[in-house]
Amino acid sequence: MTILWLTRLVLDPRNREVARDLASAVSLHRRIMSLFPDNVGSQARHDLGVLFRVEDGPAGSHLLIQSGHEPDIKRLPDGYGQAWTKPLTPMLDFLSPGLPLRYRIAANPIRKPGKTTRELYGLKPIVPLSGDAARQWWLRQAQQSGLHIHAAHASPLSPVGGQRARGQRIHHARCLFEGTATVADPDLLRRRVAEGIGRGKSYGCGLLSLAPAATLS
Structure with a gap:
């Protein structure tokens, strides 16, 4: 099975780009795909196995991203949020x-x-x-x-x-x-x-x- 990665991104609600992305699923999709290699093809989300979900909690919103390629968090704008990435495969193997x-x-x-x-x-x-x-x-x-x-x-x-x-x-x-x-x-x-x-x-x-x-x- 291809290695899967899970990224948890705690968003900074004061960041204007965060607010813009949360207001539009299209904008958020583009932001997430910007963390992965360019020129993958017309089916980049599918080919890279990218899925995501926004979750709201007492501390604010955070973003879960699952992917078959480790995202490059350094591509996020300054102040966008804090991110942690770990392999999901050990859980699936279990x-x-x-x-x-x-x-x-x-x-x-x-x-x-x-x-x-x-x-x-x-x-x-x-x-x-x-x-x-x-x-x-x-x-x-x-x-x-x-x-x-x-x-x-x-x-x-x-x-x-x-x-x-x-x-x-x-x-x-x-x-x-x-x-x-x-x-x-x-x-x-x-x-x-x-x-x-x-x-x-x-x-x-x-x-x-x-x-x-x-x-x-």
């Missing part, structure tokens, strides 16, 4: 069937109704899910990711978005799923952690965090 875990993921739960259903009910091609429908989406995704869920708590999050080049608007509804599980298929789980889950991976969705049952915080 996974085994039946291992109890805590998990957390901010995801974009959706469904794609068929053409007949869309025409009948006037639905869009992609319908964001909420409430129990979102929770059921996560339970299906978890099963398909090698996890056996014991507890699943779902909390709505504010959507992420921004404007890309040529005026294209980005908008992804989000929900935070967290709880407890046991490992059902370690190899499948490792692959899904590396790939990310669901849509919106370029804009802060899909990063699945795992930790031994009492240590995820």
